[in-house]
Amino acid sequence: MVSYVDDFSITVASPSHRGNIRKLQGLFDTVATRGRDIGVSFSVPKTELIHWRTPGQRSPPSTASIELEGHLFQPSKVVRWLGYWFTPPPQHHPPLQTPVIPSPGYLFLRQTPILSPGAGVKPFLCHRIANGLLLPILTYGADLLTPNSSALRGMYRFWHRVQRWTTNNFFPMPTSIVSREACLPPVILYCRYRRRLAALRVACAPPYPNPASSRLPQSFPSLYSFRAQDSSRHLTVGLSSVYLPLRWKTKTLSPPTRKHLPVDALAHLTLPLQEGLTRLPLGLHAPSPPGANIPPSELMKRAYQALRTRARIMLLRDWVTDPLTPP
Secondary structure (H helix, E strand, O other): OEEEOOEEOOOOOOOOHHHHHHHHHHHHHHHHHHHHHOOOOOOHHHOOOOOOOOOOOOOOOOOOOEEEOOEEEOOOOOEEEOOEEEOOOOOOOHHHHOOOOOOHHHHHHHHOOOOOHHHOOOHHHHHHHHHHHHHHHHOOOOOOOOOOHHHHHHHHHHHHHHHHHHHOOOOOOOHHHHHHHHOOOOHHHHHHHHHHHHHHHHHOOOOOOOOOHHHOOOOOOEOOOOOOHHHOOHHHOOOOOOOOOEOOOOOOOOOOOOOEOHHHHHHHHOHHHHOOOOOEOOOOOOOOOOOOOOOOHHHHHHHHHHHHHHHHHHHHHHHHHOOOOOO
């Protein structure tokens, strides 16, 4: 998988770590050979190795190393990829469990004794600290990972404390009033807003260099009809209605007996933003392919910013009307 510009990752799976090592070495030799044929070389010393485990595996982490072109690489305990940290055991809500990320509660306890409202710090400065320091760490990964109910409850309790600290209101004050007084949206609505922005980035990215955009549904209103070969839905042909994934325009059933495919779920999040549009704009950072009949890049940039503004308006509207935050 090509991750970003000149970086790529190779992921394999087998019943043993030794089998994984052999597969990784074989795939690396294949990639290196093809690169030499076209005059491309790789910086092997920058290679990182990590062994992942399934939730059912209780054995200790593997220490099996890999040898590539005379270099020996030991498995890492944590690997950063596109701004996210990955650890050997699966982590469903990194901001609350991964020790690499500073705990928002720890930062809150470090800041509140120094910057309490009674110490002369103005409320708008407390708001900046909460919005610029605590909220990004609390919602880390929320644009791609959906926190479960227990994680959301913990995030909600912590964020409620931050809102009260920002406004210096009394404890009996209703939650909805504290949220509006602090000008800090509820964490549940903010996570939904983050996922919608992430879906918009995928939907407006050119599909020919982006592996996620190239797997959007064929009926998605993109300016390019290009789709990856492995994005076909032919594997779902013949499935019963119980197991058939929902189409990207279909709402999630209640109870959720059927779900969207992950890429279709991203496409579904952009559905409210597409009102009045026939096609979504593309964020081009390079000249378009030859023969492509698309609007100028400046026009599409303004359209993309307008969609982001529309997403923010939806956040403010949900803040007022959503039953999770009654007035």
